[in-house]
Amino acid sequence: MKKSQKFVATSLIVTAVFCVISAVFMAVCLDNIRNTSNSTINRLVSVLLEKYPDVSEREIAEILNDKAEYSDTSKVFNKYGINVKKDWLSYSNQGSEKYIVISVAITILFGAVFIALLCTYFKLQKSQTMEIAKRIERINLGDYSLQIDENSEDELSVLDNQIYRTAVKFREQAENSRKEKENLQKSLQDISHQLKTPLTSIIVMVENILDDDDMPLEIRREFLCDIKHNTSTISFLVQSLLTLSKLDAESINFKFANESIESVIAECIKNTAVMAEICNVSIETACNDVTLNCDKKWLCEALTNIVKNCIEHSQNGNIKITADHNKLYTKISIKDNGSGIAKEDLPHIFERFYKGKNSSDDSVGIGLALAKSIIEKQGGYITVSSEIDKGSEFVIKFFNN
Template identity: 50%
Template sequence: MKRSQKFLIIFLVLTAVFSAVTAAVSAFELERVRKNTNSAVVQIIENVKEKYTEVSERELAAILNGRSENPQTESSLKKYGIDLDSDWAVYKNDGTSNFIIIANSIICAVSCLALTAVFLKYCKSQKAEAERLAGYLRKINRRNYDLELKANSEDEMSQLQSEIYKTTVMLREQADNSQKDKENLKQSLSDISHQLKTPLTSIMVMLDNIIEDENMPDDIRRDFLNDIRHSSNGISFLVQSILTLSKLDANSIVLKSKTENVKKILDECVKNTEVLAEIKGVETSVGCDDSLTLSCDFKWLCEAITNIVKNCIEHTIEGGFVKLKAEKTSLCTKITVTDNECGIAKEDLPHIFERFYKGRNSDENSVGIGLALAKTIIEKSGGSIYADSEQGKGTKFTVTLFDINNGQ
């Protein structure tokens, strides 16, 4: 129950109690007035009957229940100190009436004081609670988020306290996340700088050689230009991947799900990597039912699977293979990409999806961002990815996607 409701109930109860006490006192004293008056009337009737026997009881009753219209009778009573305009005809009733007035006045005064005390106590408690909450807010403004506000009731202040606690937790999480974001940004900038430094330095050296040596043989010049193009493509891939990851992190890329043919997706991934597979001498194959479908974003799922296939090809020796398979269960669709490379070390396996991470067997041209990008896209699609590897036998990547429209 809210504190204001409790205060209102207490106020009403006290008011009812004081009203009942006042009514009881008044009723008790009025009963005394009735008895005094009746006693006086009985004495008068007895005296009248004793002295005036000719007056009947009916006449006396009519006189008692009627009203005197004779002003001489009323004025004659003033001789005996009785003023009917301001006094009681029966003296005992005068004291009783004064007692009723005084008692009612005292009860009303006590009632007002009691209600005032209750109200002041309520205001004082509210003020103390408000000051306490204001103190917490000042601490929050000083970035002190280590506060615990636990509401013990359901009144307005407790609800406000609960909301302040929620806000404090939210601000603390935002502060922690902000600090983590700063650290991640610092690390990312360091990694990007490191990844760009080598190819840019190589490009600058080769360009200087080309510019300074006018008599450079054409075949060497051609090799330099090919190396520059290769380094430029690597830089372009790195920049595009970083931009894509940033957009995915910022939720500025909307994944639109619709029913797509899974074999068509896998064939597209093989097509995207066929040049690299030919250069490396790696065979790629697809095993999938032609009728298998999946609710997904065709473009972005192809981007994710292509990065996985590309990683497998890069780490497979000449004459090796990379196999893509897909199967549907009652709950999900599983896509696997398997190679027969040398495998991933156990120490590296938990980190292969981290950005800019390069394992012991990574190619010197690898930037360590392809698998991180694939993982981000798959998770944005409502799926999951994990890798299982054994050194000397190969690696198997398993992508699990639930066939639902995730609404992204």
């Protein structure tokens, strides 16, 4: 029960108890007054009968039940030395003053208890408010610990928890903002580093062509081919970095649909056919009529990058792509029999711009990072296992849920 509800319930109980006690006390007082009055009347009747034995009981009853009204009863009592404003009619009734004192005492006691409860409630409220203020101060100092055992269900505890959640949310936003700035800075450094080499080569070759008007046609053509190759590298690099940036910013809207894995792999083989032919690499598939809820375009992009990496390391070799489905997940495997990946390179193989020992000179180390990011954004994950001179296997799994 909330503290405010407890306070209201306690107040109502105290009030009810006070009303019951007051009612009982007043009933006792009235009964005592009635008994005293009856006793006084009995004495008067006894005295009357003793002095006037001729008076009948009927006459006495008429006198006691007389409804006549007296204009001023105080004058009648004053003749007998009784002041109705100060004195009681009967001597025994003088003890009734104690009932008034007791009533006043009970009322004061009730008021004191009620005020004590009210002060206790306000004190608890103030204590909780101070605790919340201290919590906010600790949060401002970087302490986000939450004392679960001190929580309750009252309004201030709910407010305290909401303040904690808001503070944690702001901290996460600040942390994400800091990470985004760090990632942006790192990306700019990586871009600068990756673009520096091809741009420098292009500038040098263009300057040689411009400075030497008599340069042989064969050398000039060779320079132009190198310039074209470097510009293609820069274009691929920039496009990949832009794609990675969009994935990091979650600005790419994936269009999910039930797609045939066989059609996705067929598109991937089509994209790498020229490269596979140049490297004399054969590609086999076994998809077993598997379907997957995915974005076909982006999944094909990821698989193409993985297959390209396998082709680069499998000169005159073979690549086998399989797909399988069970009750838990859908699995895609891409396995080659190439040069493999060094053991020390395996933990870093999906890092951006990382180039392993067996990487080709043309590799920029971004294809696998891009593939991993695309797969994870679609709810899957990728792993790799490899042995030197025995090949590598990339395994992609998408859980059914």
